[in-house]
Structures are given as C-alpha cells and as structure tokens.
Amino acid sequence: MNFLTTLANAGEATAEPAQEGIFSALGIDLQLLIVQIVAFLILVWLLGKFVYPLLMKSVDERQKNIEEAAKAAKQAQESAAESEAETAELLATARKEAAEIVATAKTEAADIASASEEKARTSAEKIVADAHAQVAKDIEKARRELHDETLELIALATEKIVRKKLDKKADEALIVEALKEAK
Amino acid sequence: MNFGLFAASTNDIHISIAAEPVFYIGGFPITNGLLTGIAGSFLAVLILWFVANRVKRGKYNRFVGLVQWVFEGLLKQIDDVIPDKKLARKITPLAVTIFFVVLINYWLSVLPGLDSIKWNDVPLIRSVTADLNFTLGLAVITIVTVQIYAVKYLGSMGNAKRYLKNPFKDPIGAFEGFLELIGEFSRGTALALRLFGNAFAGEVLLIIIAVLTSYFATVVLPFFMVFELFIGFIQAYVFFILTLIFTSLAVSHHGPDHSDHSPAVSSRKKAAVKG
Numbered sequence: 439m440n441f442l443t444t445l446a447n448a449g450e451a452t453a454e455p456a457q458e459g460i461f462s463a464l465g466i467d468l469q470l471l472i473v474q475i476v477a478f479l480i481l482v483w484l485l486g487k488f489v490y491p492l493l494m495k496s497v498d499e500r501q502k503n504i505e506e507a508a509k510a511a512k513q514a515q516e517s518a519a520e521s522e523a524e525t526a527e528l529l530a531t532a533r534k535e536a537a538e539i540v541a542t543a544k545t546e547a548a549d550i551a552s553a554s555e556e557k558a559r560t561s562a563e564k565i566v567a568d569a570h571a572q573v574a575k576d577i578e579k580a581r582r583e584l585h586d587e588t589l590e591l592i593a594l595a596t597e598k599i600v601r602k603k604l605d606k607k608a609d610e611a612l613i614v615e616a617l618k619e620a621k
Numbered sequence: 622m623n624f625g626l627f628a629a630s631t632n633d634i635h636i637s638i639a640a641e642p643v644f645y646i647g648g649f650p651i652t653n654g655l656l657t658g659i660a661g662s663f664l665a666v667l668i669l670w671f672v673a674n675r676v677k678r679g680k681y682n683r684f685v686g687l688v689q690w691v692f693e694g695l696l697k698q699i700d701d702v703i704p705d706k707k708l709a710r711k712i713t714p715l716a717v718t719i720f721f722v723v724l725i726n727y728w729l730s731v732l733p734g735l736d737s738i739k740w741n742d743v744p745l746i747r748s749v750t751a752d753l754n755f756t757l758g759l760a761v762i763t764i765v766t767v768q769i770y771a772v773k774y775l776g777s778m779g780n781a782k783r784y785l786k787n788p789f790k791d792p793i794g795a796f797e798g799f800l801e802l803i804g805e806f807s808r809g810t811a812l813a814l815r816l817f818g819n820a821f822a823g824e825v826l827l828i829i830i831a832v833l834t835s836y837f838a839t840v841v842l843p844f845f846m847v848f849e850l851f852i853g854f855i856q857a858y859v860f861f862i863l864t865l866i867f868t869s870l871a872v873s874h875h876g877p878d879h880s881d882h883s884p885a886v887s888s889r890k891k892a893a894v895k896g
Contacts, residue, residue, distance in 0.1 A: 465754065471758050473649075473655075478755075486713075
C-alpha cells in the first residue's frame with residue numbers, strides 16, 4: 439500500500455523535473471544519444487563487414503543448392519517423362535510391328551493354305567483326269583477287243599453259214615461290207 | 622532528471638523513466654542502461670560471430686541452426702518487403718543488427734536482479750531498450766538511413782518533391798507533402814517511443830509483480846518473464862520490419878505517372894505502417 443501511495447504522489451515529484459525540459463525529464467541526454475548512435479553504427483559496420491557476409495554466403499549457397507536440386511529434380515522429371523514417352527513410343531512401335539507380323543503371318547498362312555488347297559485340288563483333278571483317261575483308254579481297248587472278237591465271231595458264224603472257208607483277206611472284206619450294209 | 626522516481630520504504634521499489642548514471646568518466650555519465658546495452662551488444666556480437674564461424678566451418682548444432690534459421694527468415698522478409706535485391710542487401714546489416722540487438726537487449730530485462738543488484742544505490746541492470754537515448758538513437762539512424770536511400774534512388778530533388786509541392790499548382794499535393802513531412806517525424810518518434818514504452822513498461826511490470834506477489838514471485842514471475850520474452854521478440858520484429866517498410870516506401874515513392882508497383886503491395890505496406 440505504501441508503494442501505491444508513493445505511486446500516487448509521483449505526480450508531485452514530476453512537477454519539478456518537467457520544468458527542466460521534456461528531454462531531460464525523459465532522460466534524453468545528447469551526449470549519451472550521440473555515443474549510442476555512434477556505437478550502434480560501429481556495431482552495424484562490424485557485423486556487416488565480418489559476420490553477416492559469412493551467414494549470407496551460407497544462406498546463398500543453401501539457396502543455390504536448393505535451386506540446383508530443384509533444377510535437377512525438374513530435369514530428372516523431364517527425362518523420366520521423356521523416357522516414358524520413348525517407352526510408350528517403343529511399345530506402340532513394337533505393338534504395331536507385332537500386329538503387322540501377325541497380319542503378315544495370317545496372310546501368309548492363308549496364302550499357304552490356299553496354295554495347298556489349290557495344289558490338292560489340282561492334284562485331285564489330275565488324278566480324276568488321269569483316271570478318266572485311263573477309263574477311256576480301257577473302254578477303247580475293251581471296245582477294240584470287243585470289235586476284234588465280234589469280227590472273229592462273225593467270221594466264224596459266217597463261215598459256219600456259208601460253209602466255205604474264205605481266205606482271211608476276202609473274209610474281212612466281206613465282213614466289212616456286211617457291216618456297212620447292216621448300218 | 623528523474624521523471625517518475627519513487628521508492629517504497631518497505632519494498633524498496635526504485636523506478637526511473639531515465640536511465641540512471643552509475644558512475645562518471647570525465648563527466649560523461651555511464652548509465653545502467655548503457656552498461657547493460659554494452660553487455661547486450663557484446664552478447665549479440667558474440668553469438669553472431671560464434672554462429673558465423675560455425676557456419677563457415679560447417680559445424681552445426683541446434684543453436685547454430687536456430688540462429689541461422691532466424692537469419693534466413695529475416696533475409697527472406699527483407700527480400701519480400703524490398704523488391705530491389707541490391708537495396709535489400711544494402712539494408713540487411715542495419716535491419717538484422719536492429720533485430721538481434723533489440724531482441725537480446727530486451728531479453729536482458731528478464732535477468733534476475735533487475736531491481737536488486739545495485740551500485741551506488743543505482744540498479745545495475747536496466748535493458749538499454751528501456752533507455753530512450755538508445756531507442757531514439759535507433760529511430761534517428763533508421764530515419765536518416767531511409768532518407769539517404771531515398772536521396773540515392775530519387776535524387777535530392779525527387780526526394781524533396783515528396784514533401785514540397787507548389788501549393789498553387791497542386792494544393793492537395795502540397796498538403797499531402799506537408800503531412801508526409803510530419804509523418805516522417807511521427808514515424809521516427811513512434812519507433813522510439815513504441816520500443817521504449819514496451820521495454821520500460823515490461824521492466825516496471827516485472828518489478829511490481831515481484832513486489833506484489835512477494836514470496837509467490839518465484840511461481841508467478843516466470844509467466845510474466847515468458848510474456849516479456851514474447852513481447853521482446855515482437856518489438857524486435859516490429860522495429861526490424863518497420864525499418865524495411867519505411868525504406869521500401871521511401872524508394873518506391875513515385876508520382877502518378879509511374880505505375881510499376883502494384884497497388885495491392887503499396888496498400889499493404891501502408892496498412893502495415895498504420896498498424
């Protein structure tokens with residue numbers, strides 16, 4: 439409480455120093471002010487000359503490192519994207535080539551199958567044709583043999599009918615004539 | 622000299638708006654604020670020097686990493702607020718030194734023995750941020766630096782035109798220029814008083830809480846100390862960012878014919894200054 443009453447009485451104590459001027463009342467002393475300004479300026483100069491450059495250098499280096507790292511990361515990202523694009527392109531090319539190969543293979547297989555089919559068909563046709571020719575030949579042969587046999591039979595029959603034996607040449611001429619007439 | 626000096630006989634509270642001289646060297650007063658300020662600045666240099674050397678040698682630990690992380694954050698802030706990279710690098714030593722020196726000196730106010738360690742009946746520990754000479758000095762340095770860069774970027778005439786316009790040709794512009802001139806002084810004053818007010822009030826708060834809570838102070842004070850540490854960080858950051866914003870505003874001050882700065886950024890900066 440004593441302290442509080444003292445505080446209340448402080449106003450009275452201020453009256454006297456206030457007359458000396460506001461600066462002295464606030465404790466402003468020109469000598470001290472100048473000394474402190476000069477001292478502070480010296481401090482700024484000292485720190486600015488010997489201390490801050492070291493710290494600034496470190497900060498700059500760190501900043502540079504961060505920028506370089508960011509740049510490297512960006513480059514890596516770009517090269518990764520580039521590689522990805524290249525891979526995608528390669529994959530696309532490979533797929534395209536594979537598709538082409540498959541398509542070619544299919545075409546070739548189809549061609550081969552078609553060629554085989556054609557060959558088989560040709561072969562079959564040939565066999566059929568050969569068979570036909572053979573059959574025709576056989577028929578012709580059979581027909582000729584039948585013709586010959588018929589001639590002989592007719593000759594025999596005729597011989598028996600006319601009871602005379604004609605020589606072969608006259609016989610044949612007679613038969614041919616008879617046949618012509620028969621026709 | 623002392624504006625609000627009072628002392629309670631039982632609790633022996635000693636609060637003074639002005640930093641008090643502990644001793645004199647050839648008539649020059651060595652105040653408690655100055656002593657703590659020297660210690661704080663020495664500590665700031667030691668920490669930054671240690672960290673810079675460790676960083677140079679590539680030997681990191683958690684503390685080095687933390688300080689470097691803070692430094693990097695500050696650099697990023699500088700680059701964000703000041704678009705010109707060259708200017709950003711030029712203003713870096715001042716802005717970063719303000720941040721670290723204010724931060725460390727503010728934090729010294731939570732040291733035990735704030736009002737109890739005395740020399741010639743004067744408390745030895747008093748954060749230099751609670752000394753108006755220091756905060757005013759910082760504000761003067763900031764405002765003068767801003768003016769130097771404004772002159773460098775806009776030229777002497779260009780910079781003068783920010784404040785002085787022909788009232789017959791452009792009465793509104795002339796009034797704006799006048800307000801801008803007043804604004805420069807108010808910015809500087811606000812810079813100094815904001816930091817001083819917070820630091821001084823913080824110290825007074827800690828002393829009063831210590832007295833009021835008596836033996837419970839061991840339990841209660843740490844909460845207020847943590848609060849003070851937080852406020853210290855905020856004040857250091859505010860001083861730092863305002864230095865950047867004032868510089869940025871001064872060098873990007875163009876007439877209506879220039880439109881190379883986005884209105885959104887400018888309005889944000891202005892809002893930040895008002896805030």
